[in-house]
Amino acid sequence: MSPQNDDGNRPIRQRSNTTFAAFNWRRGKTDSAPQQTEPIPPLSLEALIEALTPPAVPSIAHARALASSLLTQAPTPKLAVLTPILAALCAAGSPVSLQVAGYDILAAFWDSASSATLTTADRLVCFSLFLDPSTPWTTELWEPRFKALISLIRSGAETVGIESSLIRVLSTWIDGAFSGLLGEDGSASVEERNERQRSVESLVGLLFSLLERPEFVSRITEADTGGVLQLFGSLIEKSLSSSPDNNIPLTSPSSELNLLSPSGSSGRIPLKHHRHHSSLSILQAPVQKTAIDCIVGAYLRYLDIRLKAIAPVHLNTILPHLFRALAYYTTPLPRLSLTPDTPHQHAMESSIMEKLDALVTGPYSSSCTVILKYHLFPEDRDQLGSMRTSLGALRTLRASIRRVLVTRLARAYISRTSSVSYTPSGAPGTFDIPPELVERAWAKETDLSTWDLNRFRGVLCRSIKSWVESQTKDASSIYASPQVEVILNEIAGMLKDITHAFDETGDELDYEEIEAVGDILRELTSYIRLQRYPDGSSVRITLSQSEAPTNFIATISGLISQVFTDTPLHSVLPGIILSLATHMPDADTAQLLDVMNERQNFSPTTPAWLDNWRCVLSVEDLYSSHRSLTRNNAFHALQSVWDFIKDISLYRRPLAELVFRFWKSRNMENKDDTAAIVVWRMLGDEVVLRTTESFDEKSLASEQTEESGSLAEGIIMLLTIVAARPLEEELDYELVSPPPSVHSVSSTAVSPVLSRMQSEIPTPVQSREPGIPSVMSLLSSLTSGHTSRSQSQPPHVQGYMPLSESPNTSLPDSNVIPTSVGAVVALVTAFSQLAFTSLAALESHLELATRLFTTLVMLLGGTACTKAKLTILQFFMRLRVDRDHRLYFAYDDYDRDSLVAALASLIGRGEKDKSTSAVEERAVDEVDLRKARAKLPLQERTGRRLSRGPGGQPSGSGSSRSRSRAATKILGHPAAVLRRMKPKEPLWTLPETLLFSISSEADTPSERLASYDPACPDDRVILRLSSYLREVLNIIKTAKDWDLLSYALCHLPTQLSNKHLFCGPRSKIVLNDLLATLCNCIQDGTLGSSIDRWPEGINPRDAQGLAYHTLTALISYQRCFEDAQSRHKLIEVFLAGLSGPPSTVKCCLNALSLSAFELQPSMTKYLPRILEKLSQIMTNTAMAVHIIDFLAIVGSLPDLHSNFTEADYKMVFGVALQYLQQHNHPDSSVTISWALSQHVCIMAYYIVYLWFLAVKLPDRPRHIKYITRQLLLANEGRDEIDESTEVCFDWLARYTYASADPRPANSMLSDIIMKSPAAEPSSAEPSISEKSWILGNSVVTIRTLARRGWVEIVSRRASGLSKFLCRAENVPMTTPGDVDPDMVSLIASLVMDRNHDDSGEDSDVAKVYEELKKQSDDAGGVPHPDPITGYVWSKSAPSQRRKDVFVDPSYFVLQLSSYPDNKPSSVGRIIVDSSRLPGFIRSIDRMPVIDTHKVGIMYVAPGQSDEKEILENTHGSPAYTRFLEGIGRLIDLRGQVDVYAGGLDPDEDGEYAYAWWDDIGQVLYHTATLMPSGEENSYTNKKRHIGNDYVRIIWNDSGLPYKFDTLSTQFQFVNIVIEPHSRGAIAAFSNNLHENEYFKVTLQRAAGMSEFTPVGEFKLISAEKLPLLIRQLSLLADWFVDVYQHTKNDTSQVEKVTNWRYRLQAIKRFRVQVAVSTVPEKLEGIMGQEYFRDFTTTS
Secondary structure (H helix, E strand, C coil): CCHHHCHHHCCCCCCCCCCHHHCCCCCCHHHHCCCCCCCCCCCCHHHHHHHHCCCCCCCHHHHHHHHHHHHHCCCCCCHHHHHHHHHHHCCCCCCHHHHHHHHHHHHHHHHHCCCCCCCHHHHHHHHHHHCCCCCCCCCCCHHHHHHHHHHHCHHHCCCCCCHHHHHHHHHHHHHHHHHHHCCCCCCCCHHHHHHHHHHHHHHHHHHHHHHCCHHHHCCCCHHHHHHHHHHHHHHHHHHHHHCCCCCCCCCCCCCCCCCCCCCCCCCCCCCCCCCCHHHHCCCCCCCCCCHHHHHHHHHHHHHHHHHHHCCHHHHHHHHHHHHHHHHHCCCCCCCCCCCCCCCCCCHHHHHHHHHHHHHHCCCCHHHHHHHHHHCCCCCCCCHHHHHHHHHHHHHHHHHHHHHHHHHHHHHHHHHHHHHHCECCCCCECCCCCCHHHHHHHCCCCCCCCCCCHHHHHHHHHHHHHHHHHHHHCCCCCCCCCHHHHHHHHHHHHHHHHHHHHHHHHCCCCCHHHHHHHHHHHHHHHHHHHHCECCCCCECCCCCCHHHCCCHHHHHHHHHHHHHHCCCHHHHCHHHHHHHCCCCCCCHHHHHHHHHHHHCCCCCCCCCCHHHHHHHHHCCCCCCCHHHHHHHHHHHHHHHHHHHHHCCCHHHHHHHHHHHHHHHHHCCCCCEEEHHHHHHHHHHHHHHHHHHHHHCCCCCCCHHHHHHHHHHHHHHHHHHHHHHCCCCCCECCEEEECCCCCCCCCCCCCCCCCCECCCCCCCCCCCCCCCCCCCHHHHHHHHHHCCCCCCCCCCCCCCCCCCCCCCCCCCCCHHHEEEHHHHHHHHHHHHHHHHHHCHHHHCHHHHHHHHHHHHHHHHHHHCCCCHHHHHHHHHHHCCEEEECCCEEEECCCCCCCCCHHHHHHHHCCCCCCCCCCCHHHHHHHHHHHCCCCCCCCCHHHHCCCCCEECHHHCEECCCCCCCCCCCCCCEECCCCCCEEEECCCCCCCCCCCCCCCCCCHHHHCCCCCEECCCCCCCCCCEECCHHHHHHHHHHHHHHCCCHHHHHHHHHHHHHHHCCCCCCCCHHHHHHHHHHHHHHHHHHHHCCCCCCCCCCCCCCCHHHHHHHHHHHHHHHHHHHHHCCCHHHHHHHHHHHHHHCCCCHHHHHHHHHHHHHHHHHCHHHHHHHHHHHHHHHHHHCCCHHHHHHHHHHHHHHHCCHHHCCCCCHHHHHHHHHHHHHHHHHHHCCCCCCCCCHHHHHHHHHHHHHHHHHHHHHCCHHHCHHHHHHHHHHHHHHCCCCCCCCHHHHHHHHHHHHHCCECCCCCCCCCHHHHHHHCCCCCCCCCCCCEEEEEEEEECCEEEEEEEECCCCEEEEEEEECCEEEEEEEECCCCCCCCCCCCCCCHHHHHHHHCCCCCCCCCCCCHHHHHHHHHHHHHHHHHHCCCCCCCCCCCEEECCCHHHCCCCCCECHHHHHHHCCCCCCCCHHHCCEEECCCCCHHHHHHHHHHCCCCEEEEEEEEEECCCCCCHHHHHCCCCCCHHHHHHHHHHCEEEECCCCCCCCCCCCCHHHHCCEEEEEECCCEEEEEEEHHHCCCCCCCHHHHHHHHHCCCCEEEEEECCCCCCCCCCCCCCCCCEEEEEEECCECCHHHHCCCCCCCCEEEEEEEECCCCCCCCCCCCCEEEECCCHHHHHHHHHHHHHHHHHHHHHCCCCCCCCCCCCHHHHHHHHHHHHHHHCCECCCCCCCCCHHHHHHHHCHHHCC
């Protein structure tokens, strides 16, 4: 309801003050802005009179002065002297200001003059000044004129002789002031409207004060009274006509419903229901009054004053005005009850009803009743006014009848209460009855007979007939008339009140009252019978009020719906309902079937139960759309009876035969409703039951066996024929007559269904696998008992003419299914029972199951309709096999990883896409990639391709933002009508509703049916699933319907992930064809080219986006693609997909990340082109995380980029550094998660580090210039570069010229040199002196060692710590007086580089040599790890990794320089105060120089689901053990010097752990199976570590889905779940390579966490590459979760600081804290170099 139609928005003002003794006078705009006049000398009274007396020109100043003088000077001049002046000033032609002054003079004269000196003649002379009607109402004039009138009549005391004239003057003034409130004088300002309202209230108040004076009333005539009534009547009519709520309120006692007629037509009342503020809220603040409120309130007050004295003749004027006002304020009435809810009535409505009640129950009740009856009929002269009057009269009559009914209720209650209150002795007892209830029961003014409905029966019937006839006079008035329905609904409300009274009392109605209700209800239904929709069909009426299209029909529905309840109207309602048969053909029979079903008339407990079914099934139009409810109830009853007798063949057989006979003989239409599925399932069950009974020779004779077999074959024959029947397509266009009337029926369409005749050209047989027979050959084999290899064309089905269905009774599309779908449901039902239940134990049952499977496959590729094929796909796509290739049906967990849901949401078919299409949400994201996207054909760029409609004309539809809307593009048509594309409803959406029912046993793998078995045992039957996959391939190639193609593309990737399903040589061929087809169709742009019509917002590019997911699943079938070219093409297609929309780009990036592991030769070939494309699409911020992940994965695989050129590396750096620019200069229009943005920023630097290390050392300097420029561009606009960039520069300086480790490790040389000489005490310090310098962002410490000539140099920087041990050769080995040289230094210098000879050597030196030689040998060859336990890394740090190390001389310079801070102020300054230095060194040396991570690993054994069971596992399967071997290195936690232990204590948590490291990061895996178990606290210790890990790797061999919260901990962020791709927990410990060939990886994220890994919903990865992928995933996940947790689950925008930045910040803080020598200001001349030449200041 719009605000302007709400009475709550009408302004309400307080009543005007009518006490004129203290009237608050104020002027208008003239007083607020006085005119500027020249000062005039004061004049005497005589002079002023002379200056104003004509013919002198009056002056406004003189006039005002005269008015003031009259109030202050005495004596007052005679009126004759002032009369010429007043006549001139108050004339209508005078300026308004002069008129104001004139009336002020008049008021001043009468206020100051003595009553004794003035005569009646003087008063009449002055009163004549007010009689000119041509003087308009103005804001400035009305108040002075009104004040003058008050002064003239002495506030009403002096009105003798002018009573009638005074009433006319006031009426004229009231009318003039009120007209402005209605907008008749033009648009008025708020101030003017307020002033007019004040004027009306003042004038009305004066009028009422006069009418309250008996002496005044005694001198007025009846004509004066009639004039006042006519005044108020005309003002009420004007206000009703000009009110924004100019309508008849559409009320309903129970609810508010919409109507079925066009609104806004000329001469009709707008179809809006206004609701007053009192009906919306009980407590509301008062608001300003509207014009209608103001005048109706005044009218009611006038009646309060004058009603008792008004002659009855005026009732003909009074009542119609009250009726119309009441119609305006009418609100819904509550249900009739003794304790009704307080009605939210408008205050004005309540006042009007009180006045009307007083009239109709007062002394003039008879006259009022006559007048009321008269106004129940329409008038031709004023239809609108007549409707208002009739509605008000009916509401008055209804209120009177309700008052009588309430009296009856009260008396009945008292009688009932008193009848049951007796004492034990039988005497009447005491009972407490509220006094107000007694007052209601015997009210004085209540006459039960006067307002009995029977007395108004005739007049109401005639009134209804008159109103109905008034609407049928015009031949064009064939639609439902809302104005008439409002009146008729009020009459129907009276009947409803009577039924409510019966419900309250339970007393029987007398015969006459029942007949009266019946007569009135018949007349009311006669209106419904005449109504038609715009298309000529009958208006629909049901017994359900919620489905009624209008309030009136809802009321009628509520009345007639009592036919099956205990109602006194049972004698009249059936006939009335039958009279509405054309409007409600289904409701009567549907209710009847319900009653019969409740009485068990359809079950064998009734002897004639089969006859009853025969009668129901023989209903002529039971299968038409006109009998949908009846058919629905009939089939529901059939379902309940079938479930009851299914196992009782004695009763089941005759019913099945009866149903089959009728089902076969009926004129089978192409469409049915979903209720008919019951019959199809019943036929499928009967096939299975007859087949089972035919082989049970003990219970059936041979004759019965033959009969059973023939009936089963007959059913199968019928099912196959019906299932293969094609469905005639609907026209692409619908004809629209402009403009149609829109009416809302809940389950109907306006236009009838138009169908196109079926083409007689045979449908070409699609390509199918050789050896699969056609449908007709199957039919012949069903009768002969063996399979025929001959093929023939499918049977030709003649076209049919569609039944002419009324739009108001046609079923919604969601409830309509083709009959072929029902036949498919029957076949699926029969197959599932034969394949997945205990019936599969018999060979004959499996043979029939195989035949049915073949039939379904053929139907999938035959001529069946789209929905039938879709139903087959719904069944086939849920077929799965376990590790033993045993077939089962996945009902609940077929999409356990939600991949289908994700794909469906991309095309608007997801569960959350009901109201808003996902295509609409996708539009914004596609803009970012438009520049990088390859050009598409014209039809794709326009949003949809052109299809061919009838006659070969291209059809199309306008672009729409939502597929849920109808097409809006109007096409031309030769005829005088419009054509438009018919919107096509999707045939499937999620969640799906499966029409077929599958036994719960189907979820258990079948013991006899399998998809593949190389051993070919005799007890298994192999289903050729390759034939099904071939038909799916044909659908992808040639499907004409988007629903079919989209369903296959959305569900196929999930089914392909069950790799055991498609095994064998035939499947291998089809998989190769599938790969080739998808690749070629995507590259050629022909995927979906055969689609007839695309839905709104969908185009071939969307089909390609879905196809990429199927190609991703095919990566796991790479061993089937023996041709390397096929693998190359797969990568090439993924490369092309990077030009698609965001969803496609993400899919392709994930696929390429997977291909980096599985298809490395092909990835190596296309990697440069992939990087080039990534550099083009990096502008899309949403894709950044997926691009960064891809680069991280590729960077971790050296084989992929071993042949990279400088340009290739530059592209990688460009992609990463380009995002840093976007991060530092974000686009305000692009929104991205803060945590994700921080993660990508950190990962961008990680990509630079990772790939820079991949560059060969001699080539690294060539990339510094490019990287430096990009880093500076990323910081452009800032005064200083950020800390991350500073760290990056420092890191580059470390690794550009060397591959040394970031932290030194103690060596034997260090131990020897740092050891004190033998001549000195052993406790002495190894250094003689030590100094430290601050060089930029580094701290360099140089120590002179005790060993002669040896120096230790340590450079502590953000990126790491460098340590140099060197000897100054200028220092001699012997000092003066020494005999023996420093042999230790000599040996230490030579032992590492020269061959060793034992002769002549010291034994200690030999030991040193042997130890160094041993380490050198270890570096030459690493022993191969044990396949199970792995190689144990003991007492060695990550810095001692086996790698080639090269150091360029520039490395030393950079490590000892102030780079990257090369400012003059950063020149090395010695640390003067070294007191803080030890603490700083201890602090920064504890900070890691690389990233550290800890990840938990848990093994879930078969059947486990509890955290305690899982954590107590001590070992896993062989595949799990091989996985651990590949994910890291097994290290000994004892004695580790520089290994991040992740909090593990070897004494409590086990001595060994798996770890992995490189130059950038280090990961320690908390492996539950390596930690001690069986001890008291072992479970707690394991959970203490693994429960605190952000990321956990779960190896799930349980055979059950792993729940995200299995491990109860507050750190629930990410689980990486590894599990077999096929079901089967028994084989978890098998070492069969075929079973463990591939694994499914799923990543579980916490709610609200953004997607950040290339896993998507899940990925299949080979066992060989699994550890590498999981390692990268765990690193990426731990990086992101660390940021996510640091930002408080992405709710706080705080920046994550890395270890390197912490080190940088520590150095900066230390640089600020310590004191260094200051640099003086530079002086001019040569002496200015004095300080810089003095090197002692810096050393």
